[in-house]
Amino acid sequence: MTLPKPTGPYHVSFTDILDKDGIDGTFFRIYYPTAEYSYEDADAQFPMWMEEEYLKLLKGYMKELTMFPLSIPVNLPFMVPEGEAKLPIVVFSHGLMLSKDAYTFVCSDVASYGFIVAAVDHKDGSSAGSFYMEKSTDSVTGFVKKSFEHHFIQSGTEEARLERLERVEIRVKELSKVADFLGNLNDGTLSNIFYPDFDLMRFKGKLNLEKMAVMGHSLGGASALVSLLKDDRIKVAITQDPWMYAFDDKYLTRKIAKPIVIINCIGDIKKNDVIKMRQFDCDVTGTVAERLMVTILGTTHFTQTDFAYFSDSFLESLNFKAKNDAELSNKINTELILASLRKHLGLPGLTEITSILEKNKGDVMIGTDIDVSDAEIMEAKKKIMDLIQTK
Template sequence: MGVQLSLKLPPVTGPHPVSCTDIMVGHSKEGSFFRLFYPCGSSHDVQYPMWLPRSEYVTALAKYLGWDSSITPYISSLIFGHPQVPVPWSAPFVTGVDKKPLIIFSHGLGAFRTVYSALCMQLASHGFLVAALEHRDGSACATYHFADDDPTNAPLKEVWVPFSKVEVGMKEFYLRNYQLHHRANECVRVIQILRDINAGAVFNVLKSDFDLQALKGRMDFNNVAIMGHSFGGASTLLSLAKDDTLRCAIALDAWMFPLEDASYTNIQKPILFINAEHFQTTSSIQKMKRLNAGNRESKAITILGSVHHSLSDSAFLSGFLADRILQPRAKLNPEQCLQATITSALSFLQKHLGLITPLSDFIILMPAPRMFAPDVLWTRVL
């Protein structure tokens, strides 16, 4: 029996073909690094990006999973293989004059910018520009920036940011709360960077065939949402209090622990909580209810048969080791969970961003009602 994991992400279901590219603005840690998923035009020279962008991510992910560091550089590459994201790399942006709504996406603890590709691809196929951040607060399994802000110094030296563990004697809340504010500030920063890209005034530090000028004047800053999973879910909530540009948030199985009590009164925008069946505690649910009480448009659903990692690409990992690493395994098929998540998200975004696409076009995709479980104290969702 082979040990290699297999990752097969489903194709997009929306009306637009999708591409993606990496954008790094600023050489230092204070800059921003994200993968942009976007509706694209036709591309004749199709190349598919790697889901694990570089070997450093393979090693870091294996280390985060607790594997023996002495064998991970070789063994982890054998185990993870070379999975690809099934969309063209850096294809031309879709032509036209219409402005596209924006979604900022924040990853969970130990993840990085590609770990939610299935979700981001699907959203982009429905006409969104999705900026999937790679956080530099020490919550990604690994990320990097450059040591020098002088672009004339080539080649630039890479500085890798490792995962930050909770040290012995350290109270986890203080570390994670500090990281949470750092993450929310990064989310706000990328909105400003997207504004600069929209104005045609941004240089991509990374070598890329994608023409950023194609995005000039094509972003709709009246319709900006934020979305995130786990630690990223908490990051989306705090971001709502930091930038009025954001009109609503979608929190995927949010990790509520790092969010301080004082921030609750500042979070007043509509929120959609999409929870897995097996993750949330009674305390976390009470915190969600407290936030929902601040806005009548905030809702919550639970997707029955799902687990915490059902809302990331890891749900699509298969193979002998997947059953060992990903515990507990979900009862719900990952394609069904993705469909339920996307359909719920699109319906919520259509309402709160005032999108032109009729709600009925999304509702027709709704899975069977038994997949959804509204909390007994909350109103029916969507």
């Protein structure tokens, strides 16, 4: 198997960036437009979907997990699409027990419409696994890989919840560091020990740092919301099935005068999650900014990940199998993401959300499929309003 090719007008390549050796190095992947290529192109290398460091944990849960080559190549030259001076940016945060690699399709798909997408490998212990580099005189490259393993937090206690919230703060700092590094990439000062021969100078002056969004899935969705609040460079948050357990209630009293777009799937989102999402509504803090919640029907929590494209038998064995076809659901997902990015970053080619909903009637809905009453939402909102009044 392999993942579908990106659907946009531009071909996409990627490179992995590690700023320095040691455990505190920041590891992230950038997806970007490139010139046209083919599988027969001698310069195009198509690496495997995940590296071994990520698979160790996942294979313990997914016995039938198989590797496959990606449908996009690594390290082809960056190309600014014709008519574009600088490209807008999306910083992406992965979910619990996954990694940047598990979102290859959504990240490359967005990049194929003329975006730079930077997906971070979090080192708060939430990833399936990762690695860093240490200097070594015994290696040809001068570095050796060192594994960074998943840190389990057993949910169910207040101590566990507080630890999770602390680790989200680590994730948010990592997202901010990636935004810093994109600034370095734009001014030609970013170093990369992972692919030292790849020419990063092609990116110099080509990133639009004024048009930056944050996006994330599940735990990454909660991380994206906190990042929106804390980082002034971020103009909009697009969250996919956000895990609201990992969002600290203290932030609900803050005015977030920036748009929040929530794209939910079916299954993992519960009533309490929806209620907390609605506590972001602008009438709670008197903020003026868009709040949008939509739900893609016939899906599961993993529809917005690469796992959606695995075999039916694999998906059924893990209860990941969705009612609707993955390509249909992710086409809607990308359309919603692009419409939100273009609207809130002030980009051309805007498509109204209402037209996406109308075109895909029966497969996507405004709001939620969860049975939650207006009275329950108003009661939850009032609690936050009361907290604000006591400050």
